[in-house]
Amino acid sequence: MSDSTRLRILNTIEQMCKLCVEQMYRLPSSLPSLTINGQKYQWNNNIDDRDRRDFTRYIYVLSTIHRLVRTQSRMNMRELFYSQVNLFHHQRVSDNIVEQITKHLCVDRRQLGLVATAKGFCSGNVQYRNLRSGEIINCNQLSNGQLIIDDDIEIIETENRITFILVVEKDTIFQHLLNDGFLTRYCGACLITGRGQPDHATRSFLLQLSRLYMDTPIYILTDCDIFGVLIACTYQSTFDGNHHNRIRWLGVWPEELLSLFSKSISQTLPITDERERRMITRFIQRSDINDEWRRQVSFFEQHQRKMEIEAIYESGTKKLIDDYLHDKLMGHRWL
The missing domain is CATH 3.40.1360.10 (Dna Topoisomerase Vi A Subunit; Chain: A, domain 2)
Incomplete structure (x- = not known):
């Protein structure tokens, strides 16, 4: 992966998270939100709310990807799921989040430092x-x-x-x-x-x-x-x-x-x-x-x-x- 692609990924994630932090400072008049691949995910005060849960999942995956890209490390998709199994519940949930982020960033999954379990x-x-x-x-x-x-x-x-x-x-x-x-x-x-x-x-x-x-x-x-x-x-x-x-x-x-x-x-x-x-x-x-x-x-x-x-x-x-x-x-x- 080129340095320019790597920097673009890091900057995009940082800008997304920075916007969320700025929105948090304006609570309760403004609720933190993320827009990933055209879909909006918003944090709110209802602990059982689906949007809040999805927002938390995306923030966690984005922070993990940022660390992997910054350190040029690798993580197995299975490892990602098990790192917060109580947050994701099923691996298809974490897999789908990664898929949406790759589409949003217009990159290949491996460019985010995430690899699949070797199978073939x-x-x-x-x-x-x-x-x-x-x-x-x-x-x-x-x-x-x-x-x-x-x-x-x-x-x-x-x-x-x-x-x-x-x-x-x-x-x-x-x-x-x-x-x-x-x-x-x-x-x-x-x-x-x-x-x-x-x-x-x-x-x-x-x-x-x-x-x-x-x-x-x-x-x-x-x-x-x-x-x-x-x-x-x-x-x-x-x-x-x-x-x-x-x-x-x-x-x-x-x-x-x-x-x-x-x-x-x-x-x-x-x-x-x-x-x-x-x-x-x-x-x-x-x-x-x-x-x-x-x-x-x-x-x-x-x-x-x-x-x-x-x-x-x-x-x-x-x-x-x-x-x-x-x-x-x-x-x-x-x-």
Whole structure:
């Protein structure tokens, strides 16, 4: 972060807090207030009032951010929540406050010294440099993958080209593929998982990787349910403009349910949850969805069945690699 950005953040926070102090001196004729991202939060004498509580929360988070930026320190988002758990009650409250402040200041969350708990993993011929510490991290060093940190990083282009990137929804499948020799069979491949819905660090890492290797295909493998499809959409939304369709969905596709398990329906699960059914209906009605993806999701509505990727392993330890993924990758079958 440049010194000018750092000073701008500090000055903006100081001016906001200075105004609150000046308003306090004029009590009771003037009540201290903050305007964050167009929303006004005001302190008052009612201890149970929502505005007073929100005002206090914002003042606390702003003071924490000021300290972090001034000292050029880092704090985990989880740490922020636990530093005043009785004030925030739920982490989504502190997370939302940080989000509103970043929008108000027009900066990235990490520029405020706040980082997320590392969640995603990467394994393959990828190296990156932590720009704060200077440390170079090799994603091939650990047998179970390298944690993707939420910090300022720079991916280093090496002599070892990446043949393709496979993003996997679940950590269990990510570990299965590593243990079963996926990176040995597909030399030059890179595996990434966000362990469910990907965090900012994982999506940012994938975006930077895709820009460095512009012609490298990016595939995604998810559970065959609406949640897996939505996770694929989250990754797809990482890219914009002409690169919006950079993600190629390998599966598991809903239309494959019958062919994969034509002899046994026990491998699939019924869709019984009403919330899940509503999510399917809403997805089909969306106007921003690829027609082929919409057609696939309509199969959920027709057959009311779903499946987890792990079910493919029940037919043999390496069936996912030797049969399913090999057929998709070699046959250029993706959506």
